[in-house]
Amino acid sequence: MWKIEWDSKALKEAKKLDRNARKQIVKYLEERVLKSQDPHQYGKPLKGSKAGIWRYRVGDYRILCQIENQTCIILVIAVGHRKNIYS
Numbered sequence: 001m002w003k004i005e006w007d008s009k010a011l012k013e014a015k016k017l018d019r020n021a022r023k024q025i026v027k028y029l030e031e032r033v034l035k036s037q038d039p040h041q042y043g044k045p046l047k048g049s050k051a052g053i054w055r056y057r058v059g060d061y062r063i064l065c066q067i068e069n070q071t072c073i074i075l076v077i078a079v080g081h082r083k084n085i086y087s
Contacts, residue, residue, distance in 0.1 A: 005074070005076070010077055017061070024058050024059060053065065063076060064076070
């Protein structure tokens with residue numbers, strides 16, 4: 001069973017988002033990613049300097065995560081609008 005953990009920086013970023021966006025992101029993680037056998041199927045691996053990080057799309061927002069297969073943990077490291085999440 002997979003478990004989601006939030007980095008303190010990602011939690012701070014999520015609190016800055018508007019309420020509806022925050023709800024959509026949490027709902028996506030809980031209903032889609034957590035309930036799947038393989039969380040990789042909904043995400044996309046990033047390349048270059050961000051190799052090893054996975055991205056999930058929720059409308060105009062992005063969730064950046066590290067997926068730890070040995071411990072079955074999805075660590076959310078960043079959340080934000082698509083125009084400034086990668087900088």
